[in-house]
Amino acid sequence: MFFNLFIFGWAGFVLGPEKAMYSIITYYIASKAIDIVIQGLDETKAVFIISDEYEELGEAIRLRLGRSITKLHGRGGYTDNEKDVIYVVVTRLEISKLKQITTDIDPSAFLTIMNTQETHGATFKSPIH
Numbered sequence: 754m755f756f757n758l759f760i761f762g763w764a765g766f767v768l769g770p771e772k773a774m775y776s777i778i779t780y781y782i783a784s785k786a787i788d789i790v791i792q793g794l795d796e797t798k799a800v801f802i803i804s805d806e807y808e809e810l811g812e813a814i815r816l817r818l819g820r821s822i823t824k825l826h827g828r829g830g831y832t833d834n835e836k837d838v839i840y841v842v843v844t845r846l847e848i849s850k851l852k853q854i855t856t857d858i859d860p861s862a863f864l865t866i867m868n869t870q871e872t873h874g875a876t877f878k879s880p881i882h
Contacts, residue, residue, distance in 0.1 A: 761780075797869045798845060799840070799841075800841050800842070802862055803862065803864075807839050810839055814854060823839070824838070825839075
């Protein structure tokens, strides 16, 4: 990383800021292309939803997104109350729909959205849109 900064700084000084900016953009595009070749285009997200309305949320996710959920049993660290936690894996394009479903049913729900490396399973590749 330091070496790249040195090269881009030198390019900006010697060749001018416009050519250095083009070099930075080219470097960024090339790194993204390499990531796509190595990891593929399958961008999925894993989501944990903590809500008192987990039954209704789970049913809405199943009906409106066509995704299966997993219910996990949890305990609050602050309140020590037991809660059920919803775990669901969705595509990158379904995140906004999932957020809207969650907001419609329980505006105070807590969501954690994480990137996933790979997703395997026969039913995952057939979402409802």
